[in-house]
Amino acid sequence: MTENQSGNENQNAGENASANELAQLRTLLIDRPPMARELPAFEVDEAPAGPGELFVQWLLGAFRAGVPDAQVMVLSTAGPDGRVLVLRDVDPAAGLWWFAGDADSPKGRQLAAEPRAALTFYWPQLGRQVRVRGTVQSGEAAAAAEQFRLLSPNSRTAALVGRQSEPLTGAEEFRTAWAQAAAELAREPRTVAEGYTRYAVRAEEVEFWQGAADRRHVRLVYRRSADGWQRGLVWP
Ligand SMILES: Cc1cc2nc3c(=O)[nH]c(=O)nc-3n(C[C@H](O)[C@H](O)[C@H](O)COP(=O)(O)O)c2cc1C
Known part of the structure; x- marks a missing residue:
């Protein structure tokens, strides 16, 4: 041969x-087929008056059910982009869902140009999806700095490295930038990455989706109105 x-x-x-x-x-x-397992029933008549309360119940339920990274969600901005982010806090009374990121990243620029977004959670063990849609507001710089200082040293170093989503020539360039950022953090432990921003989605609409193995899914949508939250079912 x-x-x-x-x-x-x-x-x-x-x-x-x-x-x-x-x-x-x-x-x-x-x-x-997804969700081919026993899933919880969704008793919509017993759902709380506001979506924030139900969200807290569902997210706690997801942690208890052992969903890994249950606080991780997809952030969709206006335009073609979506990406995975961590939920940092939720304020049920105000209907705010908080996350954090670099204002000088593609998502930060998209949010500045059009401050609207959707957050999507999916918890496979429970066959549950939650979608939060609304306007986006930035939190105060002092609160962002306070939160930043609570992050792990590696998370802070990563944020200080910055330049998120820009082209990278190779591993060496990254190693050098990481070493510089780590040294800066060691010198100045209270340093905060410049663009680090807390954002909140102020929900206008929140949908709770309970999947069923037989495909008779249940969907409940809350809408913010002048008189508080209105809710109703939608066809699955
Ligand atoms: C599990 C997980 C959690 C993440 N959490 C965050 C986060 O909280 N903030 C963030 O800016 N990026 C986070 N990322 C990275 C983003 O998905 C994304 O790659 C980055 O923010 C750049 O997005 P952009 O180019 O659309 O701005 C996370 C990724 C994964 C997989």
Whole structure:
């Protein structure tokens, strides 16, 4: 066998392996319907008057059910972008959902240009989804600084490195920037990353979605009105 033939064979073997993987994946996508397990019932008549209270119950329920990273959500901004973020706080009385990020990142710039967003949570063990839609406001700089100083040293170093989502030439450039930021933090432990901002979605609409294995899902939507929260079901 020539070198060339053996090379072709290897290439074919590689293609077959990936073709096999793709076939396997396609089978899994068909054979594994989501939420094919026992899920909690959603007694909508017993739901609290405000969405914040129900959210607190559901998020606590997700932690208790062992959902890993239950406080992690998708932040969608106006435009084509979404990304995963951590929920930092919730204020049920005001209907505020808090998160944090760099004002000088793509999401920060998008929020500055159009301060509207949606937050989406999904807790697979419970088949529950929550969607929060509303306007976005920035928190006070002093509160952001206070929160920043409570973050782990690695999180603070990462924020000080900054330049989030900009092109990176390689690992070495990152290592150097990290070392500089870590040194700065060691010198000045109270340093706060420049663009670090607390944001809140002021909910206008919050949807609670309870999945069911038989696909008879239940959806309850709260809408903010001049008279407080109105709520109603929507078709699944
Ligand atoms: C589990 C998880 C948690 C994250 N938490 C945050 C966060 O709280 N704040 C943040 O700015 N980015 C967070 N990220 C990174 C974002 O998903 C995203 O990559 C980054 O914010 C850049 O987004 P942008 O280019 O749209 O601004 C997290 C990512 C994951 C996977």
